[in-house]
Amino acid sequence: MTRRAIVVGGGIGGLATAVALHRIGWQAVVLERAAELREIGAGMSQAPNAMRALDELGVGEQARAAGVPTYSAGNLRLPDGRYLQRARPGDPTPLIAFHRADLHRVLLEAVPAGWVRTSAEVTGIRHDQQTVTVAWSGGEATADLVIGADGIRSTVRRLLWPDAPPPRFLGRTAWLGVADADADAEGLSGSVTMGPGGYFLIHPLSRGRVYWAYVTTADQPGIHYEAEKTEAARRVATWHQPIPALIAATPDEAVIHIDICDLDPLPTYVHGRAALLGDAAHAMSPDRGQGAGQSLEDSVVLAAALAGEPAIETALHRYDAERRPRTQATARGARADGGRTTSTTAYRAMVTMIRLMPASLWRKGITADGNATWRWQPPRLPSPTTRH
Ligand code: FAD
Numbered sequence: 001m002t003r004r005a006i007v008v009g010g011g012i013g014g015l016a017t018a019v020a021l022h023r024i025g026w027q028a029v030v031l032e033r034a035a036e037l038r039e040i041g042a043g044m045s046q047a048p049n050a051m052r053a054l055d056e057l058g059v060g061e062q063a064r065a066a067g068v069p070t071y072s073a074g075n076l077r078l079p080d081g082r083y084l085q086r087a088r089p090g091d092p093t094p095l096i097a098f099h100r101a102d103l104h105r106v107l108l109e110a111v112p113a114g115w116v117r118t119s120a121e122v123t124g125i126r127h128d129q130q131t132v133t134v135a136w137s138g139g140e141a142t143a144d145l146v147i148g149a150d151g152i153r154s155t156v157r158r159l160l161w162p163d164a165p166p167p168r169f170l171g172r173t174a175w176l177g178v179a180d181a182d183a184d185a186e187g188l189s190g191s192v193t194m195g196p197g198g199y200f201l202i203h204p205l206s207r208g209r210v211y212w213a214y215v216t217t218a219d220q221p222g223i224h225y226e227a228e229k230t231e232a233a234r235r236v237a238t239w240h241q242p243i244p245a246l247i248a249a250t251p252d253e254a255v256i257h258i259d260i261c262d263l264d265p266l267p268t269y270v271h272g273r274a275a276l277l278g279d280a281a282h283a284m285s286p287d288r289g290q291g292a293g294q295s296l297e298d299s300v301v302l303a304a305a306l307a308g309e310p311a312i313e314t315a316l317h318r319y320d321a322e323r324r325p326r327t328q329a330t331a332r333g334a335r336a337d338g339g340r341t342t343s344t345t346a347y348r349a350m351v352t353m354i355r356l357m358p359a360s361l362w363r364k365g366i367t368a369d370g371n372a373t374w375r376w377q378p379p380r381l382p383s384p385t386t387r388h
Contacts, residue, residue, distance in 0.1 A: 013278025
């Protein structure tokens with residue numbers, strides 16, 4: 001008998017889960033609160049581990065076509081423009097940059113028609129004998145399994161993990177934007193500029209666009225400025241070009257200002273026939289560029305466990321045992337990295353360390369398997385043709 005799942009949330013994690021479930025022969029519905037299914041926000045990068053997950057989902061090729069290689073890990077600069085490390089022309093780079101909407105679209109195109117329901121807000125969950133029922137704005141739906149992929153402020157987590165603490169503000173804030181710019185121009189192939197108290201990230205995007213983000217400290221969450229673009233520009237006004245030019249080229253209303261939060265580790269990602277996935281389970285500081293990548297990994301591991309275990313509860317426990325240590329270690333590392341890269345005291349030591357590091361050693365660390373997180377290999381999902 002075909003098994004059915006309800007996926008709560010149609011972000012990158014929720015859509016990847018729908019694709020993964022389709023790969024193993026399940027039926028699913030994705031309930032998305034927003035009236036329109038789209039990924040808001042700006043850009044992101046994906047590392048080799050996430051690209052392997054996309055390959056296993058069967059959309060790696062489409063994703064690579066929608067993204068652009070970025071040299072952000074190879075080009076480290078100081079605010080006056082000097083390079084601490086510099087990628088050589090023709091160097092391979094393991095990172096691919098995406099406009100969020102482009103990666104989201106690649107996944108959406110792989111979700112079977114009719115699976116996604118928008119304006120569908122989930123408000124309740126009830127476990128029955130062998131099934132689980134979800135209350136949503138349009139009524140009720142029952143399935144064998146519910147997956148909460150509803151983001152950092154997850155309703156599924158609030159309902160089933162009532163003791164879990166709310167997201168933690170990390171004392172950091174970020175301005176983000178996408179500017180129209182020639183990605184081949186000098187300084188736009190991807191870089192990180194490290195200043196005292198904050199860093200500025202540049203990723204080239206497809207179709208003549210460039211993503212930028214400035215991450216710095218904030219005493220408290222929720223501080224907003226009348227003109228966010230002016231505030232971002234003021235903070236890096238003396239930094240090297242093309243930083244001020246990129247901010248200037250971004251439409252005022254396209255500049256996003258957000259506070260950085262993450263989740264303290266949960267004791268389990270599974271409750272009965274419900275599982276948390278992506279930011280709902282392990283929202284993390286963006287400093288390792290891994291949040292969405294980990295949700296892609298989650299989706300493949302969950303589907304492989306469901307395909308390999310006849311009992312859903314056993315499969316969910318396998319998912320939890322495999323994903324919790326890795327995602328929580330990544331979140332811990334990202335929290336610590338973010339603390340260091342925005343700390344004025346750690347700044348000088350970090351700059352000295354990077355400057356002293358031989359370029360060959362730096363380059364080795366940024367190859368596809370130069371870092372433990374990037375080396376992850378996905379479990380194999382049954383191929384659509386061999387599935388019965
Ligand atoms: P979300 O994208 O939050 O999706 C959740 C969805 O659930 C939403 O569509 C929401 O509308 C819906 N929803 C919520 N509640 C309900 C409900 N009750 N009923 C129905 N639907 C509901 N990650 C990377 O991999 N690489 C990067 O370079 C990177 N850069 C980042 C930079 C910044 C500044 C930030 C903040 C994050 C970055 N991330 C990055 C992390 C990444 O954005 C997230 O990890 C990822 O988007 C999480 O996807 P998700 O599907 O789990 O959650």
